[in-house]
Amino acid sequence: MKPMIKWTALALAVCLPLSAQAHRAWMLPSATVLSGEDPWVTVDAAVSNGLFYFEHFPLRLKGIGDLDNAPAGGPPGMRPRPVPELQLIAPDGSQLKAENGSLGRYRSTFDLHLTQKGTYKLAVANHGLFASWKENGKPQRWMGNAESFAKDVPAKAEDLKVSQTSNRMEVFVTSGNPTRDVLKPTGKGLELSPVTHPNDLFAGETAEFVFLLDGKPAADVAISVIPGGNRYRDELGEIKATTDAQGKVSITWPDAGMYWLEAELTSEKGISKPATERRASYSATLEVLPQ
DSSP states (O other), X not given: OOHHHHHHHHHHHHHSOGGGSSSEXXXXXXXXXXXXXXXXXXXXXXXXXXXXXXXXXXXXXXXXSOXXXXXXXXXXXXXXXXXXXXXXXXXXXXXXXXXXXXXXXXXXXXXXXXXXSEEEEEEEEEEEEEXXXXXXXXXXXXXXXXXXXXXXSOTTOEEEEEEEEEEEEEEEEEESSOOOGGGSOOSSSEEEEXXXXXXXXXXXXXXXXXXXXXXXXXXXXXXXXXXXXXXXXXXXXXXXXXXOTTSEEEEEOOSSEEEEEEEEEEESSSXXXXXXXXXXXXXXXXXXXXX
């Protein structure tokens, strides 16, 4: 795969609902629950077919590795989207910086020093517009914000479709006892508001989560939960669920291990011109511990 096409595939994997893509974007922590006086976590970030298996390309994150060599263009009609920014939020709400960042062939890697006791949130969020149309019979695609839409997209484009997108990826890590300050929603896009703490999950038990869209309960959101290691199974092992009228969903964990959770919805509510639909997605890597 040529670098330019590769960059575009990554942009689509990160910025569109993830189940609609051939590849999934994810972050994988070395652990989610730690003890001791000076704990560290190493996080891998990648885009791949098999969950938590490095075989496609790294997830580029602002401030991680050498981004100066990122391709500046893409196929006709596709303008590059800015590299998403990694947010590392400490238990007291302060912003932290990644350490020992590296951009490799198949993954990005960084370390997080857990200097406070409590729960940390690692997040990547994107908000913007995605447009597709035809030009001389050829498909064109564009990503950007409302300010640049009028300049970059033809006003009378053939078969023009514009989606308002919001996508969030999160990981939670706890040093010592779990805390809940970082679990407070931002009120933007599709978010997880846990009833069960995401670092308090055990095999055989049922966890309850609430999903919010712009701070309000999100009903009828499709949920997919997939255990890691699907490369080594004949079956995907997917658990499917849908949120109720209050945005709540219950998940019973069959086994211990790392899981990838995704929620997504498409709606015609809460959109602004020039968009005609809204597409929102949320994903998280969760660790389920043995009893």
